[in-house]
Amino acid sequence: DLFMTPTAQLADVVLPAQAVAERNGSYTSIERRVQAFDAAVPAPPNTREDWRIIAAIAAKLGADWAFSAAGDVMLEINSAVPLYAHSSFENLLSPISLERKSSHYIYSGTSFTANAREGVQWATLAEQPDSAFDLKFMPPEKEPPQGDLTLVAPRVLYDGGTLIGEAEIIAAHIHQPAAALSRYDAKRLNLNDGDEATFTVNGVSLTLPVRVNRLTPRGVVLIPRNLKGFSAEKLLDGQGHVAVVEVEAVKSEPLVSTAPEMRG
Template sequence: MTNTIGDLETADVILATGTNTTENHPVISTFIKRAVEKRGAKLVVIDPRKIRLTNFARKWVRQNLGTDVAWINGLMHVIIKEDLYDKAFVSKRTAGFEDLKAMVEKFTPAFVESITGIAADDIVEIARLYAKARAASIVYCMGITQHTTGTDNVKSLANLSMLCGHLGIEGGGVNPLRGQNNVQGACDMGGLPNVFTGYQPVTSEEARKKLEAAWGVTGIPDKPGYTVTEMIPKAIEGTVKALYIVGENPMVSDPDLHHVKHGLEALDFMVVQDIFMTETAQLADVVLPSACFAEKEGTFSNTERRVQRVRKAVEPPGQARDDWRITAAISTAMGFPMGYDSAEQIMAEIAKLTPSYGGITYERIDRVGLHWPCPTPDHPGTPVLHTVQFPIGKGKFHAIDYIPPAEQTDDAYPLYLTTGRIIYHYHTGTMTRKSEGLNERAPENFVEISAEDAGRYGIEDGSMVTIASRRGKIKAKAAVSEKGVAGTVFIPFHFAESAVNELTHAALDPVSKIPEYKVCAVVLEKA
């Protein structure tokens, strides 16, 4: 997030898209609801489903799946045409405006309506509302990123925010809500194939030399590795021989699960390190039991970039160990001793080698966390990014055209499927589906379908249905709901016994390599 969670309450306009905030980020949703109810903020929700957040919206519109670039370009078309953009911000702090202007010229409200299904008048109204705000915040989640055009979607939202000068100010910004706790911290610590900690590129000789000196090694590779979604095909090809999977359950969470299982079974060796015996762990050659969050010391970096202490509350069961202790023991056994004594000692090394974490110590975050960048011990942290300039100097507008989803409906597969979460379960259900109370509230999978489609296919609420795509088939109960939209069904991905990712498309965003979980073609019938 460029801004803080609390900052949402100071926004005049909040544009929420691709986020079912009340169910996926219920704490953050309270800040949005308070901004609306207590401060009169105007909430705009752009989402294909009638999610609960729409009850608080000044304006809610439904877009056709996978058409986000089109409606964002449509907003910018209106803002430029009506001369509503922030000329001073664009002139002083951005580059590439003319290219953007030329690209969005064709995205008239009528043209956008033909692509997205959003009424032309609504495009105009939302554009004016966003552009005229003193401070407007954009909030999004995986409904924006999990597309073959996910990177384009994110860049387009950044274009919109820069165009109106809503970056670098209180109550503004572009604010992605992370999908899991500490996923921000994992990325910060180099949990990506092309960077070291603090997003220092592996291609940077300066960064490699610094780390080599600190660790007493030579020859750190300068070539980026594979993303998760690239590893499975490489395993099938035989290029990847072994995988070490920590705290991840790809046998439920990855797309096209038949393909995933084929890839994992093709490996020579697989290790899974987790707190429970997951569906993926059941395929492993070795399973290493690890401690959960309440059983260890360390830090989390949350979605607003705040680094916070985590303190041990209980002892881990059985042979379970801290993840860092397992990693250190394996490294030592392989010939590179890691002689750490504590998580605090590791944090000190992180601060030493990571510019954006340079001033973060256990002492400084003992009670209240700090937002990175925090480069020095006397730095107060950075709650709001880009207040003076962008890291590259001037922010770059990207002229982006609309590209349709990778898979379209046809006579054989006439419905679109989109996936997501529900409030009672979390991710692949590794923890939540072992909770009696949560299972009582949400015991099994379901297919959310509109009343119109239910009538068309002769399906009754609560009846069993079969859903098939070009990749697989599952069964689940029908849930006829006003949340649904005609032509599209929704299925959560928590339930391994009828895993929706048997159906989803493995087509990837060419930059981020994220799969297109949010759009695929299916056929539905009575079971």
């Protein structure tokens, strides 16, 4: 682990791993492109790369893994996973020259050139000529569940988790648990921005502040599933990403003055 999180504090042994910026390696993006990266900052003392920690444990158990660099691990992936057969570090690190569509490229005073590592993109099954797919029609539910809104539980990038929770520079960008409603639904339910509302799914209730958002569609409430407290997870109970919820505004009692009556 990177930090002594509450979970790590319960462990008998904590293995100090290096963060992604402290080591070299590779990653696969959502466009199926495998790219290599280099270490950007020095690693703290007594930390190791993930693969080196696993190899050391394997050696204690009697395994003989001849890994000395991240590229050696990638070579085994190349041989074991067909999609990564051509994604060796040698291919990933091969620079390409960016194709210029105009002459307006000025690099004066910069510390880099116009070369880049494109990496290797593995093909989808649909791009393979011998692929075939069975398409089946799924009829909709005859009677959709009744409720006030449809709960959609996305994930947000700045969730305050272990990877970014210790970074002071982005602390102001970390989302706080809240429920996002459209202006139309907020008005229909007599809710204002900042009000609290109770959301109920199958008898499970949760109270959250309301955020009125003009980008939220009508009939939908957005509650992120990966924020502190895992609000949406409690409502969904592991049943996918969507549910129908009932909404009730939380009423605040007016303050009553108890000051004694002034006599003239």
